[in-house]
Amino acid sequence: MTRRLAGGLSEGQRGPVPKAMVSTRFPADMLAEKIP
């Protein structure tokens, strides 16, 4: 099964994370700081 989402990701493909998908509690730039 291969599916394409709006962002162009297909199954198993690694892609950047749209801003809307990143945790609102821990934004991506805070994660590295919070979880070294």
Add this chain to the structure above:
Amino acid sequence: MISSIAVLVAAATLITGQTPAAVSAGQEITLARGRLFAPAWVNGVGPYPFLIDTAAPYVALDAPIAGALGLPDAGKPEEADGFSAHRIRIQALEVAGRPALECSAYATDLAPMEALYGLRVAGILGLPGLPERFLLDCEGGRLARYPLQMGPEWIAVPISTGSDGVMRVPVTVNGEHAVEAELDTVFSGTLALPRNLLEQWDLFTEHTPRLEVADGAGSRGAIQIRLPKCTVGPLEVETPLCEVLENGAAPQLGMRFWSRFMPALDRAAGTLHVLPLVPLPWHDPPVHSAGVTPAGQRGGLWRLFIAEGSPAQRAGLLTGDLLVSINGMDMAEQSFDYVHRALTGQPATALEIAVFRSGEVFAVLVAVDQAL
């Protein structure tokens, strides 16, 4: 049976007792991660959530609660069911509307169980703490009174009771292999059999399709397989899901089975009747999975367990990745059940899973399909 509770030193948070409440015809129970929790009152204080464990020949109380209720540790700690415990005496244990019972119990640190069940476990309600006759109504969420009038829709299942009081039912696998399985409300699956028996019967080889899920401790995978069929007393089960236990472990029938057959137990008379909630023979339904399960938390994010050969592994996820979001839904600081539901998905769909690994956040698309 709880066999592997790691005795960890954890900062136990005391569950505050409230005013005792009356219980009547039945008592509401909570189903969490496929296990049953009943409110119980200890020496008039409660309700405390107790895990119902029909395969445990003991009652256990969280040590900090025992201390707060003035039930001090006495004597040397004993090894009980894999954990270190002190013997205590509870003057009045009230559960499911039955008269208060004086009973012996173990006081032990139950804090590690919170990671297994997602809620603070105040005690374990094994056989000595359960009523002599009871009905487990999982759909209605009640530990109810034993039905005095039983119509023809109730089916008698033979049971045997060991010297430890644990109840066992006869199970036949593929019409030829007979074992006795413990009636175990702490096992969430259908059937569990030891690996050596399954191998001896040629039902578990290196080629047997399997599904790995995170076990309670989170770091290892519990292996599940499908069997062609089994019978439980007179009940036929098609394609039962079977968990592979360590060699020599006792066979178990768990909540995936009991929650569909509403067991009514009369322990004094040694009888078990079930009211099937499903058409017979029961087809144990398929499991759809992406091969990824939550297994412990780190910094508010769930650590993922990735099954060998699963769609999640093919998509590049690794055990230990920290879950950020699923299909755009934020998973930080969510409950186990919320995350587990989000990871289960619908058959033949895909999940966009964003994880944090080595200082980077990225997303992969993972297929959800019939895994077993």
